[in-house]
Amino acid sequence: MQMEDVNDLLEYQSNPEIVRYIPWPPRTLEQVKTAAEDVVNTCTFQLKEDKDYIVLVWALKSTGKVIGQSNMGLVSKENKCANIGWVTHQDFQRQGYALEASKALLNYAFTNTDVHRVIADIDSRVPHSASLAEKLGMRREATFLDGEFFKGEWCDMWLYAILKREFQA
Numbered sequence: 001m002q003m004e005d006v007n008d009l010l011e012y013q014s015n016p017e018i019v020r021y022i023p024w025p026p027r028t029l030e031q032v033k034t035a036a037e038d039v040v041n042t043c044t045f046q047l048k049e050d051k052d053y054i055v056l057v058w059a060l061k062s063t064g065k066v067i068g069q070s071n072m073g074l075v076s077k078e079n080k081c082a083n084i085g086w087v088t089h090q091d092f093q094r095q096g097y098a099l100e101a102s103k104a105l106l107n108y109a110f111t112n113t114d115v116h117r118v119i120a121d122i123d124s125r126v127p128h129s130a131s132l133a134e135k136l137g138m139r140r141e142a143t144f145l146d147g148e149f150f151k152g153e154w155c156d157m158w159l160y161a162i163l164k165r166e167f168q169a
């Protein structure tokens with residue numbers, strides 16, 4: 001993510017439908033700039049210490065337009081566990097971009113870092129996000145009833161996970 005991406009980021013980060021189940025408000029241009037600055041200044045691009053994280057945007061090869069983003073953060077150095085998340089611009093959904101990007105990020109993490117297990121916390125009101133996790137080979141391991149108090153209401157959360165050996169197989 002770079003500061004010159006902000007106009008592309010604004011297109012989807014300001015969309016109330018896109019951010020409904022992710023922990024941001026619909027962002028203004030100023031908020032997008034602040035969030036991008038935060039990534040530029042604090043993203044570690046490695047997963048060695050607790051709270052290290054990676055954010056990568058997805059740019060179309062043809063035009064360079066940014067049409068989505070992935071994040072991965074180290075949850076526990078001791079347990080070699082990271083989490084993953086995904087967002088696709090509203091005009092570019094159902095074209096396989098989240099699948100392609102998430103596979104690439106999982107491959108990167110399991111090949112180039114010490115990560116042993118990757119989890120995804122998925123709001124049960126977003127079954128298509130769970131379908132994406134399943135398409136990536138992730139397994140639903142738990143349902144947490146009222147697992148999060150999110151944007152003013154309780155929601156049930158699904159825990160998805162995949163191990164390095166499962167991904168590599």
Ligand SMILES: CC(C)(COP(=O)(O)OP(=O)(O)OC[C@H]1O[C@@H](n2cnc3c(N)ncnc32)[C@H](O)[C@@H]1OP(=O)(O)O)[C@@H](O)C(=O)NCCC(=O)NCCS
Binds near residue numbers: 094097
């Ligand atoms: C979830 C999200 C990232 C999927 O992105 P996407 O680029 O459209 O996904 P892909 O095109 O790579 O789809 C991969 C698979 O995910 C599943 N999927 C994605 N969107 C789906 C939908 N609307 N309905 C059903 N399944 C869906 C399918 O299994 C799909 O494979 P298929 O097209 O061969 O059936 C996107 O809908 C999004 O950004 N939503 C808003 C942000 C969000 O809610 N993030 C997750 C919070 S838990």
